[in-house]
Amino acid sequence: IMVPCRVAPDAFAVAVAGLAALGCRGASVTTPHKAAALAVATSVSARAARIGAANCLRFVDPAPGASAADRNAPVILADNTDAPGLVAALGLHWQRPMRGVRVAILGAGGAAAAAEVGLSDAGAEVTVVARTPSKVRWDADRSVRVCAWQPSAIESLFADTELVIDATSSALLAADEQAMVDRLPLRALPSTAVVMSMTYHRASRLMIAARERGLVTLDGGEMLVQQAVCALRWWLGLEPDAAAMRAALAAS
Numbered sequence: 001i002m003v004p005c006r007v008a009p010d011a012f013a014v015a016v017a018g019l020a021a022l023g024c025r026g027a028s029v030t031t032p033h034k035a036a037a038l039a040v041a042t043s044v045s046a047r048a049a050r051i052g053a054a055n056c057l058r059f060v061d062p063a064p065g066a067s068a069a070d071r072n073a074p075v076i077l078a079d080n081t082d083a084p085g086l087v088a089a090l091g092l093h094w095q096r097p098m099r100g101v102r103v104a105i106l107g108a109g110g111a112a113a114a115a116e117v118g119l120s121d122a123g124a125e126v127t128v129v130a131r132t133p134s135k136v137r138w139d140a141d142r143s144v145r146v147c148a149w150q151p152s153a154i155e156s157l158f159a160d161t162e163l164v165i166d167a168t169s170s171a172l173l174a175a176d177e178q179a180m181v182d183r184l185p186l187r188a189l190p191s192t193a194v195v196m197s198m199t200y201h202r203a204s205r206l207m208i209a210a211r212e213r214g215l216v217t218l219d220g221g222e223m224l225v226q227q228a229v230c231a232l233r234w235w236l237g238l239e240p241d242a243a244a245m246r247a248a249l250a251a252s
Helices: 009-021 034-040 046-051 082-094 110-121 151-158 174-182 205-212 221-236 242-251
Strands: 026-028 056-060 075-079 102-106 125-130 146-148 163-166 194-197 216-218
Touching: 009 034, 009 056, 026 221, 034 056, 034 075, 046 075, 046 082, 046 110, 056 221, 082 110, 082 216, 082 221, 102 110, 102 151, 110 125, 125 151, 146 151, 174 205, 194 205, 205 216, 221 242
Parallel strands: 102 125, 102 163, 125 146, 163 194, 194 216
Antiparallel strands: 026 056, 056 075
């Protein structure tokens, strides 16, 4: 059973400790708590550490022989399933590995970091388009390609791009949404390009504009399903029914 919980940022650590104390298997974490999820963890996966954010926590029993103090403290594991979830969702669309696919990711937050790390690991050629390039500082062991949010630079990048992923929060903020779309030279994209939004609750203005341009669009629904599949495998050691999850999402 999964139960949604609304938690204030300053109460996040207390809420996580409470869930662990109640015997929950774990927690799925969303904005704005993904960085905080990393901070409260006892152990962090290499992937989550590279991204700098976690969307999935798992609570496990202390190791045998732990001290009395350690036996009373929750052991909290952190991972990021957004990255493999996105890659799996795109793989279903492309019907081939993502190696060599030229991708432009819009944004420089945790969602963009997960997308960049996941797709780069899958062999895609990824460039991050950022209003503030200095914010692109995840995965310190390698160089991340960055394009400044300037019309001429984006137009040049888009001319050779196969996939655009909107990893910004603009679709959640109506006042910002049209302004972002107006600054994007969608006309520069090849006619075969795909535009994806990580949101799934409605068609964003970017998606609508891309469709009007005749481009294929994808929402974040399948990514949501696939990251949940990864999380449930990790929590329960079972193979989830992805088809049932898609049906439930479609009916919601």
